[in-house]
Amino acid sequence: MMLLLAVAFAGWIVFELGMDISGQSPGGGANDLGRVNGRPIPYAAYQAAYQELYQNAQQQLGGQISREQQRALEEEAWNRVVTDVLLAQEMDRRGIRATNAEIRMAARTNPHPSLVQQEIFQTEGQFDLAKYQQFLDGPMADNALLLQLEAYYRDAVPRSKLFRQVTAGAYVSEAELWRAWRDQNESATVDYLRLPEDRLVPGTVTVTDDQIRRRYRERREDLKQPATARVTLALLPKGVDAADTAAAVTRAQQLRAEIAGGADFAAVARRESTDPGSREAGGALGTFGRGQMVPEFERAAFSLPIGQVSEPVISPFGVHLIQVQERTGDQVTARHILIPLQKADEALDRLGARADSLERLAETAGVERAAQRFGLEVRRGVNVSEASPFVPGIGSALEAIEWAQEERTRQDGQPAATTSPVFETEQAYYIARLEQFSPAGVPSLEAATPGIRAELIREAKRARAREIGQQMVAQLRSGTPLAEVARARGLEVQTAGPFTRVNPNPALGQANAVVGAAFGTPVNG
CATH class of the missing domain: 3.10.50.40 (Chitinase A; domain 3)
Known part of the structure; x- marks a missing residue:
């Protein structure tokens, strides 16, 4: 078994130095992490990629995700969104599009990988295409699911076309074929140590007020945040009958x-x-x-x-x-x-009248009681911002953010309202109760201080942990067994694998340095 001291800072360069305490990178717009060939990378796209990877890792690892694993996932999410932008630019350059017929064919004959694993689509433990197609054609496949599948294939089909164009007629040498086979089939199993900063550097680190003020001045523009509201919502959907x-x-x-x-x-x-x-x-x-x-x-x-x-x-x-x-x-x-299947004018009028009644009742009874009286769904703790206003079942809830902002900045002497009027989107009517509002702009030094202090403490601990990690590497190279090095620091040897170069283990992530060490270190070296 190969021995690998996993210095868990692989994602640190991009995400700890490249991003500030507001989760943004220097030089971009208020809602952008950066740009690729002039095209912005929105924070919402990165966050969606990260959440998907995080949930997948939780399922595979069967438990909590450590901070080191989170950093690996952060780097992988960053690489994914950058790749998405580059592919989109190349598809635009080539004029690659997908027709509705192509999307329908792909959806019916090439199911999403997550659906292949669903038990309802299996016969004797194997995926059954007929069951999957029957599901798509039946009443259980509601419009929300079909829209999600359409969005997936509207992205996947053009990518497949691009791949075919790029590879059509391409000559692949025997050496390249060997490398491709090796990358997909050669596997490694490694013993490694995680180096949690809080265990290697316990206790507190002193951060002075001068350090905080200096960091605030240096990163002031990067701290800009969009207006954000946390709300309770009651939904009156515009369903089709x-x-x-x-x-x-x-x-x-x-x-x-x-x-x-x-x-x-x-x-x-x-x-x-x-x-x-x-x-x-x-x-x-x-x-x-x-x-x-x-x-x-x-x-x-x-x-x-x-x-x-x-x-x-x-x-x-x-x-x-x-x-x-x-x-x-x-x-x-x-x-x-x-x-389209949509509400008739008369039905929309009746629904609008019901929404008006909901608004009047909510003014006196509150959102939750009004929703209960009308038998409506209530969602609490929903975060919406100018950068990410989408809410499932509603669409864009930007009006709720604008309302919250107006109420928090009104100057007519009237108290700020906590219950909104009824808002309408293509999908639903909805009403909101404001739980918390954060205005757009740069937070004050006082508001930013806790985040800056935590950032400076992390940096100091990380620097010290790196020094300790380098000392441990020196011990290993001098012949000290990994288990002995681990015991001296109160750490445990962990094992990952087997995994390949193109399908790394979630515990280690896809950082080139980690994968390279796994396949480049001599066995038991």
């Missing part, structure tokens, strides 16, 4: 009659269809085979006489009018008009 479906079918029948009366199908599609991928092309979907469309659409497309416009076809995406232009064997060339 049978009456809304009937209205969409009626509209589709009207358009079908218009086309039967001589109107051009493509012109009507450009005017009426809500499918962004085909609307400007007159509804054209291109050529597709069986299994690429939802069953309702597929049945109509493979049974319609060529040239005839279908009766309204209801699918999870809305109501379709379909016209088959050509059919050869199991391949169909077709176009369609998509009418």
